[in-house]
Amino acid sequence: MEKIRIGIVGYGNIGRGVEQAIARNDDMELKAVFTRRDPKTVSIKTEGAEVKHFDDMVSMKEDIDVMVLCGGSATDLPVMGPEVAKNFCTIDSFDTHAKIPEYFANVDAAAKAGNNVSIISVGWDPGMFSLNRLYAESILVQGSTYTFWGKGVSQGHSDAIRRIEGVKNGIQYTVPIEAAVEKVRTGSEPELTTRDKHLRECYVVPEEGADLKAIEEAIKTMPNYFDEYDTTVTFITEEELKKNHSKMPHGGFVIRSGETGTEGNKHVIEYSLKLDSNPEFTASVLICYARAAYRLSKAGESGAKSVFDIAPAMLSQKTPEELRKELL
Amino acid sequence: MEKIRIGIVGYGNIGRGVEQAIARNDDMELKAVFTRRDPKTVSIKTEGAEVKHFDDMVSMKEDIDVMVLCGGSATDLPVMGPEVAKNFCTIDSFDTHAKIPEYFANVDAAAKAGNNVSIISVGWDPGMFSLNRLYAESILVQGSTYTFWGKGVSQGHSDAIRRIEGVKNGIQYTVPIEAAVEKVRTGSEPELTTRDKHLRECYVVPEEGADLKAIEEAIKTMPNYFDEYDTTVTFITEEELKKNHSKMPHGGFVIRSGETGTEGNKHVIEYSLKLDSNPEFTASVLICYARAAYRLSKAGESGAKSVFDIAPAMLSQKTPEELRKELL
Numbered sequence: 001m002e003k004i005r006i007g008i009v010g011y012g013n014i015g016r017g018v019e020q021a022i023a024r025n026d027d028m029e030l031k032a033v034f035t036r037r038d039p040k041t042v043s044i045k046t047e048g049a050e051v052k053h054f055d056d057m058v059s060m061k062e063d064i065d066v067m068v069l070c071g072g073s074a075t076d077l078p079v080m081g082p083e084v085a086k087n088f089c090t091i092d093s094f095d096t097h098a099k100i101p102e103y104f105a106n107v108d109a110a111a112k113a114g115n116n117v118s119i120i121s122v123g124w125d126p127g128m129f130s131l132n133r134l135y136a137e138s139i140l141v142q143g144s145t146y147t148f149w150g151k152g153v154s155q156g157h158s159d160a161i162r163r164i165e166g167v168k169n170g171i172q173y174t175v176p177i178e179a180a181v182e183k184v185r186t187g188s189e190p191e192l193t194t195r196d197k198h199l200r201e202c203y204v205v206p207e208e209g210a211d212l213k214a215i216e217e218a219i220k221t222m223p224n225y226f227d228e229y230d231t232t233v234t235f236i237t238e239e240e241l242k243k244n245h246s247k248m249p250h251g252g253f254v255i256r257s258g259e260t261g262t263e264g265n266k267h268v269i270e271y272s273l274k275l276d277s278n279p280e281f282t283a284s285v286l287i288c289y290a291r292a293a294y295r296l297s298k299a300g301e302s303g304a305k306s307v308f309d310i311a312p313a314m315l316s317q318k319t320p321e322e323l324r325k326e327l328l
Numbered sequence: 329m330e331k332i333r334i335g336i337v338g339y340g341n342i343g344r345g346v347e348q349a350i351a352r353n354d355d356m357e358l359k360a361v362f363t364r365r366d367p368k369t370v371s372i373k374t375e376g377a378e379v380k381h382f383d384d385m386v387s388m389k390e391d392i393d394v395m396v397l398c399g400g401s402a403t404d405l406p407v408m409g410p411e412v413a414k415n416f417c418t419i420d421s422f423d424t425h426a427k428i429p430e431y432f433a434n435v436d437a438a439a440k441a442g443n444n445v446s447i448i449s450v451g452w453d454p455g456m457f458s459l460n461r462l463y464a465e466s467i468l469v470q471g472s473t474y475t476f477w478g479k480g481v482s483q484g485h486s487d488a489i490r491r492i493e494g495v496k497n498g499i500q501y502t503v504p505i506e507a508a509v510e511k512v513r514t515g516s517e518p519e520l521t522t523r524d525k526h527l528r529e530c531y532v533v534p535e536e537g538a539d540l541k542a543i544e545e546a547i548k549t550m551p552n553y554f555d556e557y558d559t560t561v562t563f564i565t566e567e568e569l570k571k572n573h574s575k576m577p578h579g580g581f582v583i584r585s586g587e588t589g590t591e592g593n594k595h596v597i598e599y600s601l602k603l604d605s606n607p608e609f610t611a612s613v614l615i616c617y618a619r620a621a622y623r624l625s626k627a628g629e630s631g632a633k634s635v636f637d638i639a640p641a642m643l644s645q646k647t648p649e650e651l652r653k654e655l656l
Contacts, residue, residue, distance in 0.1 A: 020589040024469050100652055121656055128463070130656045131640055132599075135456070137655070138616040138643040139609070141352050187602070260612050261348040265604035271460075272600075274515070276593035281467070284588050288466040308651050312459055313636040315466040323636050324428055327465070328449055328458045 003029040004294045005063060006287075009054070009084060010070035011035050011042055013248070014093065017283030018068050019046055025287060027317055031064050058087055065297075066091060066290040078103060082110035085118040085304075089293045091286050093123040100126070108304035117297040118304045122289045123282040124273055125149070129254050131307050132271035136256035140267060143258020144189040148176035148197060152250025152278060160225045161202055164218045166210030169238060171245045173201040176252065187257040187266040193228075200231040203245055205238045250278040288315040331357040332622045333391060334615075337382070337412060338398035339363050339370055341576070342421065345611030346396050347374055353615060355645055359392050386415055393625075394419060394618040406431060410438035413446040413632075417621045419614050421451040428454070436632035445625040446632045450617045451610040452601055453477070457582050459635050460599040464584035468595060471586020472517040476504035476525060480578025480606060488553045489530055492546045494538030497566060499573045501529040504581065515585040515594040521556075528559040531573055533566045578606035616643040 006022055008015045011033050022030045023046070032050040035042050039051040052060070057067075067084050069092040071077050077094045084090050085107050094103050104120055111118040121127065125147070133145050150173065157172035180197050183190045202219055206212060216233045219226055236244075251273040259266055275281045289307070292314035296305070313320055318327075334350055336343045339361050350358045351374070360378040363370050367379040380388070385395075395412050397420040399405050405422045412418050413435050422431050432448055439446040449455065453475070461473050478501060485500035508525050511518045530547055534540060544561045547554055564572075579602040587594055603609045617635070620642035624633075641648055646655075 017589065024588070097656070100656055101649065104652055126656045128467075128597075131463075133655045134640050134644055134651060135459075138640075138645075139456075139612045141612075141645075185602075260352070260608040261345065261605060263605075265608050267604060267609050268600075268602040269456075270598075270600045270602075272596075272598045274513075274596040274598075276595060277589060277591075280588040280593050281595050284467045284469075306652055306656055308641040308648070308656070309639050311637050311639045312462050312466075316462060317466075317469075320636070321429065323462060324432055324634055327461045328425070328428055328454045328634055328636070 001027060003027055004291060005029055005031045005065045006290060007032050007034060007057075007060065007064040007067045007088070008070060009034045009057075009067055009080065010076070011044065011051075012070060013279035014283055014286075015068075015070035017277070017279040017281075018070060018286055019044060020280060021283045021287040022046070024284075025291075025317070027291070028287065032060055034067075057084065061087055064088060065294050068092075068286050068290055078106070081118070081120070082106045085110040085116055086114040087116070088114075089116045089297050090118040091122055091290045091293055092118075092120055093127070093282055093286060094121045095123065095126055097126070104304050104306070112303045115302045117293045117301055119289050119293050119306065119310065120304055121306055122286050124275075124285060125252065127282075127285055127307055128273070129252070129271070132254040132269075133256070134308060136254070136269040136271075140256055140258030140260070140269065143256055145254065145256040146184045146192070146197075147252065147254050148181055149252040150174040150176050150198065150250065152252070152275070153245075153248055157200065157202075157225055160222060161204060161219060164215055166207050166215050167204055168207045169205040169241055171203050171241065173203075175199050175201055181253060181255070184255045184257065185268055185270065187268045189257055195229055198229060200226055200229045202231060202233045203236050203241060204233055205241050206235055247276065248278045249276055250281075251275045291315060291317070329355060331355055332619060333357055333359045333393045334618060335359055335385075335388065335392040335395045335416070336361045336398060337385075337395055337408065338404065339372065339379075340398060341607035342611055342614075343396075343398035345605070345608040346398060346614055347372060348608060349611045349615040350374070352612075353619075353645070355619070356615065360388055362395075385412065389415055392416060393622050396420075396614050396618055401427075406434070409446070409448065410434045413438040413444055414442040415444070416442075417444045417625050418446040419450055419618045419621055420446075420448055421455070421610055421614060422449045423451065423454055425454070432632050432634070440631045443630045445621045445629055447617050447621050447634065447638065448632055449634055450614050452603075452613060453580065455610075455613055455635055456601070457580070457599070460582040460597075461584070462636060464582070464597040464599075468584055468586030468588070468597065471584055473582065473584040474512045474520070474525075475580065475582050476509055477580040478502040478504050478526065478578065480580070480603070481573075481576055485528065485530075485553055488550060489532060489547060492543055494535050494543050495532055496535045497533040497569055499531050499569065501531075503527050503529055509581060509583070512583045512585065513596055513598065515596045517585055523557055526557060528554055528557045530559060530561045531564050531569060532561055533569050534563055575604065576606045577604055578609075579603045619643060619645070 067088040161170035395416040489498035
């Protein structure tokens, strides 16, 4: 069997997750990791794969079928996405919701110009959660959809804590409020405020001699990040932070309830994830969509796509016949 | 807006559910219900729609875009599916798992000959549950998938009870065993026997003077249906049966857990349904796949398909732009 040849652009948590996910998929192989650092300083796990500089990408145009873009959404992907899509099929996890239409248009133009397929915003949210919102609202046309996140680490909120004066280190967990989740599960379609749905747990390592009261106050009243939530602040040592908070668990729930017929029959559709490692799971989703991009490109398609445009069968190593026989 | 014109073939529980689902989708209209009974004896709810005999179907070839086939899988659909697919795009909920490959081949040949699109085995299982098995195993390549059904009425098991001597009426609920579901949710990938996963609750109305002990024994030892399960038998009156057991609730869970990376990180993906009305929910799924069949046919495709082959965006009334903006 000819393997699908993958390139990884960016070797952070997601990039390393993608490398591990490739090793778990028999029909794929990692050809190269691309980095903006000095390639000599980056050591990867895959035997036979190369580490190359970002600027040397095009030299491998004939050797790579799909590039998995593992840059950040704030500054990396808006530039990198369209740039790489000119020369390669791409997958990314662009997650700045408000900028998705603009990003899609830019990647679409580049991918079409290069005759490549680029699937954007792949992962679990955006990604699997988006899919479940779409399926559920297409079935239950009249109803309400709720998304809960967590318990899991929010990188943005953790960064915000670390910028506060007197804070040496810190981490923030987004926690769904169980009572709200339960209320939604009854199918009663409750109206929920931001405060009703999630709380925010902060674990903070203070600088020596810092004013703890002031730190707590600064966190709890921070606009956009914490002021609309019930927030707890727990001070811990750097050692405790390393020991108890170095994993990257996450997860959440998409729940839609709605009515059918004329006799008030209610239905509840729920999709949930419980993840030990957010980046490894995201990488696993990226990799099965890489398979879809490869197949669509071979079939002559081009342009930007999202998970909404990909027929599920495209994601599987199994043939359509096997899928119908074993999973339908 | 031009509406998608739907025909319903068979006017039982599912057919009536489809009629109600059409009323909840602004882009669709019911044109006709087809029945094998005398059309004069069938009264439907939709003003302006016709009731016609099954044999008059072809006369409406120019008036109907998609036929939703609401016959049974045992004897109706194997004949009706290929027959109708010659002249119309079709959707059905064929659910005899073992015969899906054969059924698919027959419908595919007919649909291709007639230049129509036919989506088979649509509903929640097969259907949404199948999709979730596929997505979950494509992401977590190494892992285990579990399907639990219920609490809900099994028509086949209820029929089996009613065939026993001394039984006047009866109903059977399939009940997932909570302890097993919880064990699966931990991600431990337990090995579960049939008896570990579900129990069967039977509510039986006996004939006057019937031997209750004998009925209970006959149910509990019935091969294929009950002997591999823990089964409870409760005797009730016909009145109680009507009062407490006339609804058709159902639901269930698809759970996959698996490992990623090299450090033993585990993940649990769960999809669950809690349905007040099995036929109304199934009908709602059928109707959004009817939209997909219509669109694919307009785009020039033909042949049999399953839910695996349908890009999610095809199901929604929203445009691709709206979907990316609102749901991604």
